[in-house]
Amino acid sequence: MSKATYTRLAALSLIWGSVFMWIKISGYGFSAVQMVLIRLALGAIVILAIGYAKGLRLPKGAATWGHLAVAALLGNAIPWTLYAEGEMDGSSSVAAVVNGSAPIWTLAAALLLGSEKRVTGAKAAGVLLGLGGTALIASPWNGAGTGSGSSILCFFLGSISFGASFAYMGKYLVGRGIPPLMLAGGQLSLATVMLAVVLPFLGMQSITWRTDSVLSVIVLGVVCTGFAALLNFELIIKDGATVASTVTYLMTAVAVLLGAVALHEPLGWTVWVGAVAVLAATGLLRRKPKSAPEPAARPVTPQVGSAAGKP
Numbered sequence: 001m002s003k004a005t006y007t008r009l010a011a012l013s014l015i016w017g018s019v020f021m022w023i024k025i026s027g028y029g030f031s032a033v034q035m036v037l038i039r040l041a042l043g044a045i046v047i048l049a050i051g052y053a054k055g056l057r058l059p060k061g062a063a064t065w066g067h068l069a070v071a072a073l074l075g076n077a078i079p080w081t082l083y084a085e086g087e088m089d090g091s092s093s094v095a096a097v098v099n100g101s102a103p104i105w106t107l108a109a110a111l112l113l114g115s116e117k118r119v120t121g122a123k124a125a126g127v128l129l130g131l132g133g134t135a136l137i138a139s140p141w142n143g144a145g146t147g148s149g150s151s152i153l154c155f156f157l158g159s160i161s162f163g164a165s166f167a168y169m170g171k172y173l174v175g176r177g178i179p180p181l182m183l184a185g186g187q188l189s190l191a192t193v194m195l196a197v198v199l200p201f202l203g204m205q206s207i208t209w210r211t212d213s214v215l216s217v218i219v220l221g222v223v224c225t226g227f228a229a230l231l232n233f234e235l236i237i238k239d240g241a242t243v244a245s246t247v248t249y250l251m252t253a254v255a256v257l258l259g260a261v262a263l264h265e266p267l268g269w270t271v272w273v274g275a276v277a278v279l280a281a282t283g284l285l286r287r288k289p290k291s292a293p294e295p296a297a298r299p300v301t302p303q304v305g306s307a308a309g310k311p
Contacts, residue, residue, distance in 0.1 A: 101159050
């Protein structure tokens, strides 16, 4: 790989890996709904501004917007809020590792939607290994080590929602000839509206105006959601989907390291072993049959949809 490729890969891994730290710090001042609403709005503004500057336009058609609404609910509104809520009293490192199990739920949802016709031995092994890893991370026999039961539940439900959104987007939104950047902008815009609707009911807690929380939520929206999407596209287009997919592994390592160093989060052996198992499972689930070359552009929308593709 070229020096430019390494630079792009390192930058995106650092940005997405830091998401969990910024969520944790933002939670010192904002409720989960407040935090996610601000993040969504800022991310949508950045992405749409970049898209329109490039001469792109939002998609048309009720069917497309209907699919985008489902993607926004499953890929942004629900999981981002769950992760933000879970990190109120849970570990950012554990959140990052659990997020790595999303491909397991993507496969399950793809089977239900009929877009995945069969499960290979490698994928079956990946599912079993991933489930074992997530069980170790949760450690129900030693709940104090990884956070409260409610925070762990939020992380797992968020990961399941992410996985379902990837499968849904792969079936209904990928390959329609719509610029992925504008799909992402439309999806984030719809998710912003959804969070604005629930704000009066779930997000009216008083805000604690802390400088670190305010700066963190701005970084989450502008950098980790907006500019990261553009960097992700550039990585896929210039370096290929295979190189881009390694971000999943690198960002998890970055997140765990930042949690330990910046937030002083303790990590037991179950989290380390579980993390290795989840990453190995992700590798198995991402393996492509040799007879079916990997298309260069197909993974773009799933990567973007969650933040792009990430909490």
